[in-house]
C-alpha cells in the first residue's frame with residue numbers, strides 16, 4: 001500500500017446514487033470548466049456511467065494498478081480508440097440541410113466510426129425485462145485518495161496531496177508525461193494530454209473550494225445528490241453520512257487507497273415473478289453492490305430501508321431529510337467563506 | 343547496454359510493476375565521439391524495429407528518445423543520474439522534436455529540462471530498422487573537463503520513458 005500520511009484535513013464528497021438521473025449536467029459542468037484544450041477532448045474528470053456496464057474507460061476496473069488485495073500491479077494506459085473512445089462530432093449540418101419536404105432525412109450520426117465513448121453503454125443495464133431488468137448511474141471523479149496510487153507512481157514527485165484539504169494535484173510544470181500515474185490509478189482518473197504531453201486530473205475545483213464554493217459538478221447537479229465538506233466536520237453533511245449514519249461507502253475499497261468520495265448505494269424496486277407479482281428481492285443484486293462498495297452494503301441498505309420506513313410512518317428522520325436535500329445549503333459545508341446556495 | 347535498474351526508480355509503483363523488466367530493450371548501441379575545433383560530434387546508432395516519431399493524439403504511445411550525459415564533477419554517479427551537489431548534464435533528443443532539450447539532474451527523479459546550449463543540435467535518421475543520431479555539441483566544457491560520457495535510449499514501441507530505458511553500463515571514457 002502507498003505510504004502517504006493522512007493530511008491535516010480532508011475534503012470529501014458523498015453522492016447519493018438513489019437520486020442520480022444520469023443527466024450528465026455534472027459531466028458537462030466539469031468539462032466546460034476544466035477540459036476544453038485540444039488534447040483533452042476525450043478526458044472527463046467527471047463522468048457518469050451506467051451500471052451494470054463497462055464504464056469509462058471501457059472495463060476500467062480490469063485495467064490494473066492494484067490487485068484485489070490492494071497490492072501494486074502493472075496497470076495499463078487505456079487506448080484512445082478502444083477504451084476511452086475518441087471524441088466525435090455529429091452530422092448536425094447534414095441533418096439540418098436535408099430535412100426539407102420530400103427528401104429523406106438522414107440519421108444523426110457521429111463523424112468517423114467511434115468504437116467507445118464516455119457514455120457508450122448508457123441505460124443498457126442488465127437483467128431480463130420486465131421481471132428483473134435494472135440499471136443505475138454511477139458518477140465518478142478522482143477520489144482524492146488518502147493513499148493516492150497516482151502520487152506513489154510518479155518518479156518525479158510531480159503529484160502532491162495538499163495538507164490543508166487533501167486535494168491531490170498534478171504539478172504540470174514538473175510532469176514529464178511518463179503516464180505511470182495513469183497506469184497506476186485503478187480508478188483511471190488521471191488523463192494524459194498528448195498535445196501538451198502532461199497528465200491532468202480533477203482538482204476538486206480547488207479555486208472554488210478556496211472561496212467556499214462547492215465544485216461545479218456538485219453545484220450544478222439538479223438531483224441535489226452531492227454533498228461536499230470536510231471529513232472531520234461533525235456538523236457537516238460528510239461526517240453525518242459517513243460516520244454518524246454510516247450510509248456512505250467508498251468505491252472499490254479493496255484497492256486500499258482510502259477514497260474520499262463516498263456513495264450512498266442504490267436501493268431498487270423488487271423483482272417480479274412470472275405472474276408480475278413483486279418478489280421482495282431487489283432488482284439490483286445486493287452482491288453486485290457488494291462487489292462495488294464492499295460488505296457494508298448490507299447494513300447500509302438496511303439503514304436506508306428503516307429510515308425510509310420511519311418517514312412513511314410520519315416519524316422524523318434527519319438522515320432522510322438530509323438525503324432528500326430539502327435545504328440544499330445543508331449539502332455543503334465549506335468553512336468560513338462558504339457561500340449560500342441560492 | 344543494460345536495462346536501467348527499475349528497482350532504483352523513485353515511488354512505489356515502477357519498481358513493483360516493472361520488476362521483471364530486467365533485459366535491455368536496446369541491448370547494443372554503437373557510438374563514436376570526436377572533437378572538431380570546439381564541437382563535440384557524437385554519433386549513436388541502435389536497432390529499432392518500429393520507430394515512434396510522434397504521438398498524434400494517441401495517449402498510450404511513447405516516443406523514441408536518446409540522451410547523452412556527462413558528469414559535472416569527477417565522482418558524479420551515473421546510474422542514479424547524479425546525486426545532490428553532483429550533477430549530470432547533457433542533451434536529450436526526442437524523435438518528435440527538432441531541437442535538442444538540455445537536461446540536468448542531481449539524482450533520480452530530479453531531471454530538469456530546459457533549452458539546450460546555443461548551437462547544440464542533432465540530426466537523426468531512421469533507416470532499415472536503425473536509428474542514426476549525430477549530435478553536434480559546441481562548447482561542452484563539462485565534457486572537455488571530464489572526458490566521460492553515458493547514454494540512455496528509450497524505445498517508444500516498448501513503452502520506454504522515464505526509468506524504462508537502456509543505458510550504458512557506466513561512464514564511458516573518451517580519452518584525451
Ligand code: SF4
Nearest residue numbers: 142143145149150185
Ligand atoms: S482516484 Fe486515482 S487519480 Fe485520484 S487520488 Fe486516487 S489514485 Fe490518484
Ligand code: SF4
Nearest residue numbers: 020023024026221223
Ligand atoms: S448532475 Fe447530478 S443527477 Fe445529473 S448525472 Fe450528475 S450526479 Fe447525476
